[in-house]
Amino acid sequence: MRGLGFHIALDDFGTGHCGFxxxxxxxxxxxxxxxxxxxxxxxxxxxxxxxxALAQIARIQDITIVAEGVxxxxxxxxxxxxxxxxxxxxxxxxxxxxxxxxxLCAADSKPLALSA
Numbered sequence: 001m002r003g004l005g006f007h008i009a010l011d012d013f014g015t016g017h018c019g020f021x022x023x024x025x026x027x028x029x030x031x032x033x034x035x036x037x038x039x040x041x042x043x044x045x046x047x048x049x050x051x052x053a054l055a056q057i058a059r060i061q062d063i064t065i066v067a068e069g070v071x072x073x074x075x076x077x078x079x080x081x082x083x084x085x086x087x088x089x090x091x092x093x094x095x096x097x098x099x100x101x102x103x104l105c106a107a108d109s110k111p112l113a114l115s116a
Contacts, residue, residue: 002027007029007030008026008027008028008029008030009028009029009030009031009032009066010022010023010026010028010030010031010032011032012032012034012068013031013032013033013034013054014033014034014036014037014050014054015034015036020054020057023054023057023058023061023063024061028063029063029064030063030064030065030066030086031054031058031063031064031065031066032066032068032088033051033054033065033066033067033068033079033084034068034069035068035069035070035089037050037051038051038067038068038069038070038075038078038079038089039069039071039075041075041078041079041082042074042075042078048078048082051065051067051079051082051083051084052082052083054083055082055083055084056083058083059083064085064086065083065084065085065086066084066085066086066087066088067079067084067086067087067088067089068088068089069088069089070087070088070089070090070091070092071089071090071091072091073091075089075091076091
């Protein structure tokens with residue numbers, strides 16, 4: 001699949017049946033941390049440890065960590081500090097229809113820079 005240009009991501013990591021063993025056994029490119037962990041980073045030490053540990057493992061295996069559901073600057077700061085390298089959520093923008101999203105992507109191909 002990679003030869004065809006596909007990237008493989010594990011979605012909602014930390015919930016259901018998605019465990020650390022998949023990081024070792026599957027040829028994945030990125031892991032998307034479930035938003036329930038991101039929401040609780042500011043006040044839950046277990047979530048902080050979980051995200052930090054996942055980020056350390058991912059770095060060793062060259063896997064990108066995506067924080068899902070980032071809605072506040074505080075969540076962004078905690079997720080970045082914990083080791084997430086990519087982010088998605090309302091903090092960056094609301095969902096858009098395909099035609100509007102295409103225009104936004106074509107107009108601004110530079111990475112988003114934020115001050116935290």
